[in-house]
Amino acid sequence: MSAAPAAIIARGLAKSFQRRTVTTTALASIDLSVAQGEFVAIVGPSGCGKSTLLRLIAGLLRPSAGEVATNGHAVTRPVTDIGIVFQNPVLLDWRTVLDNVLVQIELRGLRIADYREQAVALLRAVGLGEFLASLPRELSGGMRQRTSIVRALIHDPPLLIMDEPFGALDALTREQMRIDLEALWLRTRKTVLFVTHSIDEAVLLADRVVVMSPRPGRIEQIIDVDLPRPRGIEARQAAVFVETAQRITQIFLARGILHQSRGL
Amino acid sequence: MRGLIRRWRTVFGFLLLFLLWEVGVHVFGVREYILPPPSQVVRALVKNWQPVAASAGITALEIVAGYALAIAVSIPLAVGIAFSRAMEETVYPVVVFLQIVPKIAVAPLFIIWFGFGFTPKLLLVFLLSFFPIVIASIAGFRAIDPEIMDFVQTTGACGLRAFAKVRLPYALPEIFTGLKVGAAISATAAVVAEFVASDRGLGYLLLQYNGDLNTQMVFATVMVLGAIGLAVYFAVELLERLAIPWHASQIDRQDEPGLV
């Protein structure tokens, strides 16, 4: 059996932004390898370059140095065998839920008829079966984000990239989305790269957690999460969860990103 | 049902305005040549409808043709400026500068260049309604959420498809705002052009009646002008309702409390 190429390989990946005379190094020399079907979470404080890293991997940004490849192909322009989800669902206001999913197909010039059934099935699976004909403004934030996730999956990409997808949701919705996302992933086994600034969320979802620190953005440590799946609500009580989350917190403490209480 | 109530209220608003006008004129004993009551204006219009109708046709044509030309030029230009760095850096500053110049000032010049006929009127209507449409359209194309464009890029869609399916619909609400401003200006532009030099049209007629101190017919002509402007505006609004029924500006607010 020939080994499938890694889903993502980054070597010495770096990005600086030039603004007049000021140069911001958003990302300094990232080395990262993600295997096919792996669920990898990236945690770090805001501004440490998480979004920049995702945009480099998706080919939406040109690196200042280093290189990145997805599924064995060097990234030189926007990667198309990918699904992408942002913190904001960025749906098209004039399209219904179903048509917002199918726009993925239309923009790719594929036949809509071939995907309609699958779109309806996926929307049903995430609890939107009754809202196929609703417009985005008629939905709650969680429902909009579910639509956005289905849009990122409808063309069956091998790689799913999510940039703080639950960041705008309330805590309860967030927990439910987390559980549903894991279930979806267990069924499809796509490679997922999931950015969050919630340590809990990272540990509960990922096979491996990439811990990043800022100025300049770099990988501090990569931590394996040895928790059995599915990790339902109870996973929060598991000793491994508490331990792993604690380890990550310690890293942030050691790097001065978190502080022990000093009073406000 | 709600729509019906709202329409009746609109009609009622106008009726109230005319009623106040009529009563006010009689109560305060305003002289007829200063401000005639609406009843007399209507009577005068009915009596002299023929010259007014003939002039209205001419002016309406100037408005519609100039406005249509403005739309036909400004939207493609806005697309060019919004999507081409080169055009943004060369054409856009010029557009912004010209927008500030009071364009009515060139109306007399148009007479020297194009004479007394249809052309200078068409061009002035074009010139005045052109800028609000370009400026609003550019703003519309630029307002797109960069993350939507990131998503579009990951689909590998070509420029044309991305434009038709995402960028144009995204810009439509702003474009329609510009179209409505342009529509409102175009009637003014046509009358000003006719004021400057003309031997026909409602603007010309208006000056004639004014010279004769025929205040009734001045008001009658203004009303007809208003009706033409309103017709153009409503045509655009109708189009808007068909084009962007999903937009917030088009949504019936009947579910909101407090709006009775």
Ligand SMILES: Nc1ncnc2c1ncn2[C@@H]1O[C@H](COP(=O)(O)OP(=O)(O)O)[C@@H](O)[C@H]1O
């Ligand atoms: N287009 C840009 N131009 C200039 N600086 C940028 C740009 N994008 C990001 N940055 C800077 O790069 C750093 C990392 O940003 P980002 O990747 O968005 O961080 P995160 O997603 O982890 O919050 C920040 O300091 C940010 O200000």
Ligand SMILES: [Mg+2]
């Ligand atoms: Mg970010």
